[in-house]
Amino acid sequence: MVRLCTxxxxIGYGDRLIVKDLSVDLPDKKITTIIGSNGCGKSTLLKAITRIIPHHSGNVLLDGENISKGNTKELAKKMAILPQTPESASGLTVGELVSYGRFPHQKGMGRLTKKDYEVINWALEVTGTLEFKYREVDALSGGQRQRVWIAMALAQETDIIFLDEPTTYLDMAHQLEVLELLQKLNLEQERTIVMVLHDLNQAARFADYIVALKEGEIVKSGSCEEVITRDVLKKVFHIDAEIGRDPRTNKPMCITYNLLKGEDQHEKMAHSIYSAVGVTG
Structure with missing residues (x-):
């Protein structure tokens, strides 16, 4: 079933197109990851789908309706987005930050109702952050802060959650913690999760559906087995990859790779590849 599609x-900035003639169906109640090198349009696509930025032409359809014509507050009841580097006002407590997720549901003077407080506490409990409710967000670790931001998205009570590189700046343990939480939300609450990931093996491990972009166009979309292949990674990342199987999940994984010889290997492309396979400094 598909509720959301383009x-x-x-999409572009000024006269420069970043995403070109892109048509994709995002499966409902599944986890979709978007992969591709830096600057290929991943974040731009998320921003346009969630109406943070306008698109030049084409359509984004949610439940058969064009989102560009819908009411912003009503749209916020259906989809939430966690940006790449979320920032909150200094001094906010965890509870205060998560309460912002209730904005689309508030009426009149915007005072929190009993139902609002119940949802806030539920979101904190589900994400394992209830114990931090009265602590300032700035005092938390990176992994804890990321879970709090996810709690705020959950407090919106949307069926669809977008996340732009939710594991950025987190160590390996905290990355896994966040991804396992998102998987749990998908499996137990049937939330549709759409996220941008740089790490190919994490994308393959947690996704039901993968969209591979290059220069604003889809190279391949489909299951992990269909996308995490030698040919697709060659086209998207300009690498010669060895693909094996994850011994714990039996999903495809990139074991090792070489840069393709005799081609453009400038520093920006190399950095994108290192990020994609989880190599950091």
């Missing part, structure tokens, strides 16, 4: 979507 149809010949063109």
């Amino acid at each position: 149809d010949e979507l063109n």
Whole structure:
């Protein structure tokens, strides 16, 4: 089943197109990851789908309706987005930050109701952050802060959650902690999760569906087995990859790779590849 899709979507800044004629169906109640090198349009696509930025032409359809014509507050009841580097006002407590997720549901003077407080506490409990409710967000670790931001998205009570590189700046343990939480939300609450990931093996491990982008166009979309292949990674990341199987999940994984010889190997491309396979400094 598909509730959310794009149809010949063109997105850009000024006269420069970043995403070109992109049509994709995002499976409902599944985890979708978007992969691709730096600057290929991953974050731009997320921003356009969630109406943070306008698109030049084409359509984004949610439940058969064009989101560009819908009410912003009503749209916020259906989809939430966690940006790449979320920032909150200094001095906010965890509870205060998560309460912002209730904004689309508030009426009149915007005072929190009993239902609002119940949802806030539920979101904190589900993400394992209830114990931090009265602590300042700035005092938390990176992994704890990321879980709090996810709690705020959950407090919106949306069926669809977008996350732009939710594991950025986190160590390996905290990355796994966040991804396992998102998987739990998908499996137990049937939330549709759409996220941008740089690590190919994490994308393969946690995704039901993968969209591989290059220069604003889809190279391949489908299951992990269909996308995490030698040919697709060659086209998307310009690498010669050895693909094996994760011994714990039996999903495809990139074991090792070489840069393709005789081609452009400038520093920006190399940095994108290192990020994609989880190599950091």
